[in-house]
Amino acid sequence: MGSEIAISLNNVSKCFKQYRQPVDRLKEMIFPGKSYTEEFWALRDISFEIMRGETMGIIGRNGAGKSTLLQLICGTLTPTYGDIQVNGRVAALLELGAGFNPEFTGRDNVYMNGAIAGLAKAEIDDRFDNIAAFADIKDFIDRPVKNYSSGMYVRLAFAAAIHVEPDILIVDEALAVGDMFFQAKCMTRMRQMMEAGVTVLFVSHDTGSVKSFCQRGVFLEGGELKKIGKAADVVASYISVIHGDMNQDLKLQLQQNLENSEKNLDLQNGKSAKNVIIDADISEIFVDTKQQAELAEGCHRYGEGGAKVLDIKLLNSQHQPTAELESREEFIIQAAILFEKDFPTFCFGYLIRDIKGIDIIGTVTSVEKVDMPPATAGQVYVVEMRSPNMLNVGVYTLTVAVELPVVMNQNHIFLDYIDDAIVFKVNMAEDPLDRFTAKVYVPAEIKCKHVNN
Numbered sequence: 001m002g003s004e005i006a007i008s009l010n011n012v013s014k015c016f017k018q019y020r021q022p023v024d025r026l027k028e029m030i031f032p033g034k035s036y037t038e039e040f041w042a043l044r045d046i047s048f049e050i051m052r053g054e055t056m057g058i059i060g061r062n063g064a065g066k067s068t069l070l071q072l073i074c075g076t077l078t079p080t081y082g083d084i085q086v087n088g089r090v091a092a093l094l095e096l097g098a099g100f101n102p103e104f105t106g107r108d109n110v111y112m113n114g115a116i117a118g119l120a121k122a123e124i125d126d127r128f129d130n131i132a133a134f135a136d137i138k139d140f141i142d143r144p145v146k147n148y149s150s151g152m153y154v155r156l157a158f159a160a161a162i163h164v165e166p167d168i169l170i171v172d173e174a175l176a177v178g179d180m181f182f183q184a185k186c187m188t189r190m191r192q193m194m195e196a197g198v199t200v201l202f203v204s205h206d207t208g209s210v211k212s213f214c215q216r217g218v219f220l221e222g223g224e225l226k227k228i229g230k231a232a233d234v235v236a237s238y239i240s241v242i243h244g245d246m247n248q249d250l251k252l253q254l255q256q257n258l259e260n261s262e263k264n265l266d267l268q269n270g271k272s273a274k275n276v277i278i279d280a281d282i283s284e285i286f287v288d289t290k291q292q293a294e295l296a297e298g299c300h301r302y303g304e305g306g307a308k309v310l311d312i313k314l315l316n317s318q319h320q321p322t323a324e325l326e327s328r329e330e331f332i333i334q335a336a337i338l339f340e341k342d343f344p345t346f347c348f349g350y351l352i353r354d355i356k357g358i359d360i361i362g363t364v365t366s367v368e369k370v371d372m373p374p375a376t377a378g379q380v381y382v383v384e385m386r387s388p389n390m391l392n393v394g395v396y397t398l399t400v401a402v403e404l405p406v407v408m409n410q411n412h413i414f415l416d417y418i419d420d421a422i423v424f425k426v427n428m429a430e431d432p433l434d435r436f437t438a439k440v441y442v443p444a445e446i447k448c449k450h451v452n453n
């Protein structure tokens with residue numbers, strides 16, 4: 001294995017023996033020699049390499065095989081087939097239950113953990129105070145780990161893991177157990193470790209943090225490697241699969257709604273309508289209403305179909321197409337949507353993310369309590385949304401979606417969802433009095449009263 005490769009997996013498969021029902025375990029004890037188990041392949045034929053210093057996110061649904069994969073890399077499980085090579089010292093923070101001996105005190109576990117990672121006692125002595133300070137569990141450090149809350153356990157486990165100075169840090173969902181402040185502290189430390197060249201493997205259901213945190217990603221589905229590549233691409237394909245499933249469920253619900261009552265959509269009940277916009281006056285149309293326009297390179301598109309965004313433009317306060325806005329300048333999103341089917345209504349929404357892929361702001365016509373008109377197959381509709389730009393200076397992406405509400409503002413089927421369709425920049429406001437420090441500006445009503453004591 002080349003020295004620049006941190007982890008290499010070659011056709012790795014893992015098979016577990018599972019009992020169909022709990023009583024089968026008992027039967028096997030009573031009738032030795034007869035097996036009541038069946039084979040379950042948690043992972044099949046997984047091959048990929050992780051380079052030194054790389055941060056790799058692992059995503060997938062519950063049961064996809066993520067934890068199994070991490071345990072194989074850590075060596076707490078052995079593969080049924082295939083070969084795994086790990087180059088460097090590994091520290092792992094796996095889900096609760098793995099790692100510490102519950103009967104030992106926190107202190108003893110820190111020493112044991114250090115010894116397993118190859119540290120001499122003197123080295124652990126040197127680091128112990130820092131570990132205890134990072135974990136911040138006070139005198140629980142000298143109590144048996146079995147008496148810890150799950151939060152205390154993960155605090156100590158993370159503190160112990162990072163202080164062995166690993167070459168490879170493996171973090172499962174475990175961090176989610178810690179409180180918000182501890183999670184933030186861990187994230188900061190992990191970023192510092194990444195900057196120092198530590199290879200990080202990170203399992204999370206939070207696709208936003210995978211995008212912002214990881215360079216590459218692995219998407220596991222049913223024990224198989226569905227996709228590997230740039231974190232944003234892998235997250236997009238995961239979301240597309242999840243959306244597909246959600247849409248299936250929602251389509252069923254929609255069908256039931258329609259069967260129960262022809263007029264079951266909230267729109268038709270008029271419950272949420274602030275107003276219904278039909279043939280609004282849009283002064284100038286900049287979007288291509290005839291054919292599919294080119295979208296930003298690397299954008300991802302998914303959805304159920306039936307409607308297609310032909311073009312999307314960002315306009316400034318002068319109603320001119322732009323890729324640059326001034327902070328606090330009003331902006332307009334204009335979209336041309338071609339409907340391929342009839343729909344009783346639809347929703348349109350946008351989402352703005354920062355350069356790290358974190359969702360910053362967004363809205364949907366249903367959130368604005370505006371009901372859109374029925375859509376007719378073969379017709380093109382131009383939708384405009386105008387909002388004040390409350391974003392601070394930076395680079396952002398614009399995601400748009402055309403949705404079919406099943407239950408208005410609760411369950412929507414994505415007909416067309418274009419992730420990161422436009423990349424744009426927000427420049428500093430010219431007037432220094434219009435500048436602010438936070439990521440997003442929210443206006444405040446201010447009062448002041450002089451009170452004599």
Ligand SMILES: Nc1ncnc2c1ncn2[C@@H]1O[C@H](COP(=O)(O)OP(=O)(O)OP(=O)(O)O)[C@@H](O)[C@H]1O
Nearest residue numbers: 016017018042060061062063064065066067068069
């Ligand atoms: N020790 C085991 N014995 C039998 N089956 C197991 C064992 N460990 C895991 N499995 C099975 O392997 C599959 C993959 O489990 P794994 O914990 O790796 O999934 P995961 O992607 O981490 O899921 P989650 O997101 O829920 O943590 C699951 O169906 C699980 O039931």
